[in-house]
Amino acid sequence: MSVQHTGPDSLLTPSEVASLFRVDPKTVTRWAKAGKLSAVRTLGGHRRYLESEVRDLLAGVPRQRPED
Amino acid sequence: MSVQHTGPDSLLTPSEVASLFRVDPKTVTRWAKAGKLSAVRTLGGHRRYLESEVRDLLAGVPRQRPED
């Protein structure tokens, strides 16, 4: 039996994230490129986003920023 | 004499790998055919993947590529 890890990092596709934010998928890509959103890459280069992080962002939770 | 392996060689099914990457199981098959992912074959021809390798790939660890 395998135990579920503490961090269930379910992934979202670009279009799914885009729909949640009511934005074009390309915009989500820009956020990832800008480091505003962390992304996992498929072996083909497509991005998958952490659902937990997206939910936090949608809820208005500010992302951990490098010290100013 | 020991036949000890250097690492845990637990195997994952195509659908398990697909879930981890949030892709279709067929896509995982293409990765294997493309040599991006090493696969073990069952006697019936079904593929099984190395958990350790999959975890490395998910973490962004580039695969050791055959010499060009």
Place this chain on the structure above:
DNA sequence: ACCCAATCGGGTAATTTGGGCG
């Protein structure tokens, strides 16, 4: 031997990527 979900194959739509432009 039976059941049924999963994984073969192939083929064809739908997404995604990246760059550049407005």
Place this chain on the structure above:
DNA sequence: CTTGTCCAAATTACCCGATTGG
């Protein structure tokens, strides 16, 4: 500076019937 759109190329998703796994 951020977002939306156009384009071509690459990657991925869904369709089928047949075989395999447990």
